[in-house]
Amino acid sequence: MGAIEKQRNILDFTLSSLGRRKGKNIALVVVYTFVIFLLASVLFFTHSLKKEAFLILQDAPEMTVQRLLAGRQDLIPTHYIDTIRQIRGVQSVAPRLWGYYYDAMSGANYTLMVNAELNDRAGEIIIGNGVSMRSMSGKRNQALRRNDIIPFKTYDGSVLTLKVRGLLPFASELVTADLILVSEADFRKLFSIANDQATDLVLNVRNAKELSTIAAKITQIHPDTRPILREEILRTYDAVFDWRGGVIFMVLSGVFFAFIILAWDKATGLSAEEKREIGILKAIGWETSDILLMKFWEGSAVSMAAFFMGIFLAYLHIFLASSILFEPVLKGWSVLYPSFRLTPYISVYHIATLFFLTVIPYTVVTIVPSWRSATIDPDSVMRM
Amino acid sequence: MIRLQNVRKVFNADKANEFVAIEGVNLSIDSHGATVLKGPSGSGKTTLLSILGCMARPTSGRIMLKEREITSLPERFLTEVRRETFGIVFQQFNLIKGITALENVMLPAYPNGEKHASLKKRAMELLDLLNLIGKAFSKVEWLSGGEAQRIAIARALINNPAIIIADEPTAHLDTRLSREFMEIMRQLKKEGKTLLIASHDPIVYDSTVIDRIVEIRDGKIVSSGDIP
Amino acid sequence: MLERKSDLFFSALVAGALLICLMFMDAAISQRLDREFVQERREVVRVLTLTDLCLFTEARYTRHPSMADLHTPFQDHPMSFDHFPSGAIMAVPPHLKRKAGTLQRWISDPRERQ
Ligand SMILES: Nc1ncnc2c1ncn2[C@@H]1O[C@H](COP(=O)(O)OP(=O)(O)O)[C@@H](O)[C@H]1O
Numbered sequence: 001m002g003a004i005e006k007q008r009n010i011l012d013f014t015l016s017s018l019g020r021r022k023g024k025n026i027a028l029v030v031v032y033t034f035v036i037f038l039l040a041s042v043l044f045f046t047h048s049l050k051k052e053a054f055l056i057l058q059d060a061p062e063m064t065v066q067r068l069l070a071g072r073q074d075l076i077p078t079h080y081i082d083t084i085r086q087i088r089g090v091q092s093v094a095p096r097l098w099g100y101y102y103d104a105m106s107g108a109n110y111t112l113m114v115n116a117e118l119n120d121r122a123g124e125i126i127i128g129n130g131v132s133m134r135s136m137s138g139k140r141n142q143a144l145r146r147n148d149i150i151p152f153k154t155y156d157g158s159v160l161t162l163k164v165r166g167l168l169p170f171a172s173e174l175v176t177a178d179l180i181l182v183s184e185a186d187f188r189k190l191f192s193i194a195n196d197q198a199t200d201l202v203l204n205v206r207n208a209k210e211l212s213t214i215a216a217k218i219t220q221i222h223p224d225t226r227p228i229l230r231e232e233i234l235r236t237y238d239a240v241f242d243w244r245g246g247v248i249f250m251v252l253s254g255v256f257f258a259f260i261i262l263a264w265d266k267a268t269g270l271s272a273e274e275k276r277e278i279g280i281l282k283a284i285g286w287e288t289s290d291i292l293l294m295k296f297w298e299g300s301a302v303s304m305a306a307f308f309m310g311i312f313l314a315y316l317h318i319f320l321a322s323s324i325l326f327e328p329v330l331k332g333w334s335v336l337y338p339s340f341r342l343t344p345y346i347s348v349y350h351i352a353t354l355f356f357l358t359v360i361p362y363t364v365v366t367i368v369p370s371w372r373s374a375t376i377d378p379d380s381v382m383r384m
Numbered sequence: 385m386i387r388l389q390n391v392r393k394v395f396n397a398d399k400a401n402e403f404v405a406i407e408g409v410n411l412s413i414d415s416h417g418a419t420v421l422k423g424p425s426g427s428g429k430t431t432l433l434s435i436l437g438c439m440a441r442p443t444s445g446r447i448m449l450k451e452r453e454i455t456s457l458p459e460r461f462l463t464e465v466r467r468e469t470f471g472i473v474f475q476q477f478n479l480i481k482g483i484t485a486l487e488n489v490m491l492p493a494y495p496n497g498e499k500h501a502s503l504k505k506r507a508m509e510l511l512d513l514l515n516l517i518g519k520a521f522s523k524v525e526w527l528s529g530g531e532a533q534r535i536a537i538a539r540a541l542i543n544n545p546a547i548i549i550a551d552e553p554t555a556h557l558d559t560r561l562s563r564e565f566m567e568i569m570r571q572l573k574k575e576g577k578t579l580l581i582a583s584h585d586p587i588v589y590d591s592t593v594i595d596r597i598v599e600i601r602d603g604k605i606v607s608s609g610d611i612p
Numbered sequence: 613m614l615e616r617k618s619d620l621f622f623s624a625l626v627a628g629a630l631l632i633c634l635m636f637m638d639a640a641i642s643q644r645l646d647r648e649f650v651q652e653r654r655e656v657v658r659v660l661t662l663t664d665l666c667l668f669t670e671a672r673y674t675r676h677p678s679m680a681d682l683h684t685p686f687q688d689h690p691m692s693f694d695h696f697p698s699g700a701i702m703a704v705p706p707h708l709k710r711k712a713g714t715l716q717r718w719i720s721d722p723r724e725r726q
């Protein structure tokens with residue numbers, strides 16, 4: 001009981017003491033909160049994006065087969081389909097036709113993709129939400145709608161006009177923002193792709209356990225191909241965001257260390273006034289350990305306040321304010337980007353990591369340098 | 385109560401600016417009396433008080449407190465002894481600025497782990513005793529010299545020490561306030577406290593409160609007689 | 613009850629911890645509410661045989677990172693710069709962007725030159 005009461009007493013004094021340099025301490029907490037806010041924002045954002053990618057790409061093609069030519073992906077002859085279908089365990093093989101289209105008017109890159117449902121509706125397209133917002137028709141600041149006509153420039157410079165048949169579901173923007181679905185005939189006409197060629201092949205297998213054996217067999221039969229497994233797709237997204245998050249995290253860690261050095265400097269450069277106070281406390285009966293306890297509470301109070309506020313603000317930022325501060329990074333140089341609201345996925349592990357990476361170092365950094373001042377002889381106070 | 389045996393204090397030992405502040409001091413202080421350490425400035429009064437009050441260790445010699453040798457106690461126990469036995473009123477008062485008078489008074493008792501409510505009650509009683517109840521929630525930097533000193537006295541009393549130490553308590557007070565201070569000392573003596581005051585102010589050493597005057601000069605005791 | 617500063621501090625701590633709990637609760641609720649959209653996206657991915665999230669449309673290897681081969685950097689978008697960590701923290705110099713953009717337009721639409 002006495003021990004708890006002692007802690008509370010010392011904490012009382014610490015808080016009174018902090019309250020004296022209000023402006024300075026508030027400024028400190030604000031800067032510290034901002035650092036934690038940035039770190040937490042990066043963590044929340046990348047984690048949620050990874051989780052989202054993991055969930056929605058569960059139904060991506062089990063295996064995609066590309067053909068490589070001189071180190072670049074190239075069109076794949078459709079007769080590969082027949083040989084691959086022969087492999088035991090392969091359930092179905094289908095060609096995919098897709099590619100990019102650069103629209104000079106809007107400066108945007110679109111992904112053009114053939115969809116079988118449009119095959120008997122040549123001349124029509126279905127567009128993603130991002131495409132509709134980026135008017136290609138020359139009508140500025142106006143979203144594309146059903147029955148709008150869009151001109152496409154074909155491989156030989158002539159113009160092919162296609163009519164908007166509809167929009168892809170709004171909720172799927174995260175995967176479809178830049179998509180333009182076209183019929184096979186239009187796609188081949190646009191890019192002059194022969195009928196016996198496709199962009200790549202997707203296949204389903206009977207037993208997922210056989211995927212790697214089948215992949216090995218495919219590269220054996222067609223050494224110029226590269227199979228990509230769904231598992232690899234899912235792993236790619238983990239890596240891409242780890243990498244991106246990692247780089248940002250590194251930069252932010254730099255900021256954080258700068259902040260720690262600042263705190264260290266502040267703690268080592270205890271003002272004459274603070275040193276005097278420590279002397280007084282010792283002279284009136286505080287032990288060295290009591291002084292350090294006071295410093296511990298000081299560090300904890302500041303860093304806990306910053307920690308909770310930083311985490312909470314980061315949550316609001318990422319999940320309610322659509323990561324508004326990250327926009328320049330996310331948009332990068334792309335003209336077209338999806339607008340989406342991330343589903344919040346947060347993990348206790350991340351919160352704990354942030355806690356141990358911020359609160360603990362800061363507290364240690366406030367305690368350690370005050371050790372020297374805490375061991376001054378109490379009699380020095382007699383001469384002050 | 386306290387006995388010093390052949391105490392010597394050297395500052396900056398073995399250096400060019402070595403200085404012997406206290407030399408060969410033998411002194412015995414009894415309970416319930418009021419003793420004044422008298423001597424000119426620089427004679428070693430403050431140094432001797434710090435040694436008596438367990439704030440500094442002598443370079444050589446022994447200190448006995450209630451028949452207990454304390455010279456060799458480790459720092460922690462020394463702090464505990466200091467907190468429980470001595471209440472110190474500093475020459476410059478040494479209050480902590482920016483917090484209230486009440487908090488200043490309670491401060492020495494914080495490490496004891498006493499319940500906050502009872503501690504606060506005791507502090508308020510002390511402030512009441514010293515006529516400071518109205519100043520309890522004032523920041524100490526707004527107090528006058530006399531008030532600040534009485535806060536310092538209240539702070540010295542909060543742990544209910546047996547011995548009160550005061551270093552040049554009247555140095556910053558006018559005559560009226562100095563006499564007032566001595567009246568407070570009289571009160572404390574009556575309550576059974578042992579008083580140890582360093583001063584070269586006649587208001588202090590000529591006061592009827594004082595039982596004994598110890599004269600020091602150049603770090604040595606020149607007379608330690610009782611007042612008849 | 614809150615006459616002591618330490619009480620205030622501990623209340624603030626509890627409030628902070630509650631806030632974190634609230635965050636987790638909000639996250640759980642949002643996940644439940646969004647389940648149907650996730651399902652829809654998953655369905656779209658399956659039907660259209662998609663392989664990537666549409667996050668960065670600036671280059672082939674950022675639009676379809678999982679489909680990119682090892683040689684794609686520098687080959688895609690006129691404004692693409694590089695594939696390496698420096699690309700994430702360093703922007704393309706504006707003059708380069710403008711020139712490349714003009715060049716691209718010039719290549720794709722000679723009439724614009726007039
Ligand atoms: N920390 C110290 N280092 C060196 N000399 C000191 C120190 N403290 C006190 N002295 C010297 O010791 C002598 C006694 O000082 P002090 O006890 O303060 O005398 P008084 O209180 O009687 O004025 C003085 O000459 C002073 O300069």
Ligand SMILES: [Mg+2]
Binds near residue numbers: 431
């Ligand atoms: Mg002195």
